[in-house]
Amino acid sequence: MDRKKTTVIIVTLSSILVLGQLSGVQSFVDRYGPAAKGQYAFELFGSGQEDGALLSMIKVEAEKRRVPPVDAVNDRVWKAIPGYNGLEVDIDKTYQRALGLKKESARGNLAVDQIPFVYKEIPAKITLDDLGPLPIYRGNPNKKMVSFMINVAWGNEFIVPMLNTLDAAKVKATFFLDGSWLKKNVELAKEIQKRGHQIENHAYSHPNMSQLNESRATLEITKTKDLLKESLGVDNKWFAPPSGDFNQNTVQLAAAQGLRTVLWTVDTVDWMNPLPSSVVTKIGKKVEAGSLILMHPTKSSMNALQGMIDVVRQKGLQLGTVEETLSPARLGKPQS
Incomplete structure (x- = not known):
């Protein structure tokens, strides 16, 4: 031929x-x-054997970097503890970005520390929804976030100074409003909302919820829920029973209204007018990842607030709303 x-x-x-x-x-x-x-x-x-080697390297490294999710649990002491999402490398997106980096720079093989890893969260298999109606006292201990939950039924004179301290520190808190207080103080509630804080339900007339019959307990919750929507446009998700007084029936009635019942991990006991320094010391000793810190608009908490923020941050913890702390979403991504 x-x-x-x-x-x-x-x-x-x-x-x-x-x-x-x-x-x-x-x-x-x-x-x-x-x-x-x-x-x-x-x-x-x-794109050849070399790209196959790159893909293999990414897959091996992805296995090392995978963080498994943590399921929500019904703890014997703390009751419902939310889950915490895991983290894994998005192999396809990482591979595409790595190939693009090679083409742009005309370099040879990439080292592991040169690969632009892309991550995605892995949802937990068991969530709070799967646990049924249970009270919540804390966030997941794997999530390094803490919340201030501020129950409001009095103390108007201390609210704006506390808001100013939170603003200066770039901290968002969650305010649980008594419905009868809200009805009389809509403008002050709007100021709290304007500052970017989460607003939730603290019943209507500050009763001991466990002592109410079903219809009255339901009314305490729904009256404030409706008022939050009418006055502030808030779609209420959380219920904090006044004085921490509740029973399982309370939790179930709140759940029937689409609300989760939330309490606290650490109490400032600020209604007893402790010295601000003692409040800060107490928080410094007891706060940990997932803590919900209870306070009210009082002189003690107003003067201790900056110190509480400081000791929380000194422990390497972030401050966020109750919604953020109890969410299974991760705080951040690891550096590649």
Whole structure:
């Protein structure tokens, strides 16, 4: 066979191979739509053994970096403890970014510390919803976040100074409003809301919930829930029983209204007018990841607030709302 015929045969075979591959692309597009064409072509033609080695390196490193999720649990002491999402490398997105980095820089193989890892959260299998109606006293101990929960039924003169301290420290808290207080102090409640704080339900007339019959207990919750919506446009999600007084029936009645019952991990006991320094010392000793810190608009808490913020942060903990602290969402991503 002469060289000319050999060339013709090689070209013909190559053409058949390419046409066959393109036919595969078209079949894939016909089945999954045009948006899939680029992905299929990438998978079909690839980019050689070197890229395969890069993908393998990413997969090995991804296994090392995987953080498993933590399920929500019904703890014997703390009752419902929320779960905490895990974390894993998004292999496909990481691979695409790594390839792009190689092309842009015209570099050779990437080292592990040069790979732009992309992460995604892994939801826990068991959530608070799966546990049923249970009280919540704290967040997940794996999440290094703490919340101030401020129950409001009095103490108007201390609210704005406390808001100013929170603003200066860039801290958002959760204010649980007594409904009868809210009805008389809508403008002050709007000021709390304007400052970016979470606002939730503290019943209507500050009763001992465990001592009420079902209809009265329901009314205490729903009256404030409706007022929060009418006055502030708040879609109420959390209920803090006054004085921490409740029973399982209270929790179930709140759940029937779409609310989770939340209490506290650490109490300032500020209604007894302790010295601000003693409040700060107490918080410094007891606060830990997931703590919900109870206070009220009092002189003690107003003067201790900055010190409490400082000791929380000194322990490497972030401050957020109750919603944020009890959420299973992760605080941050590891550095690649």
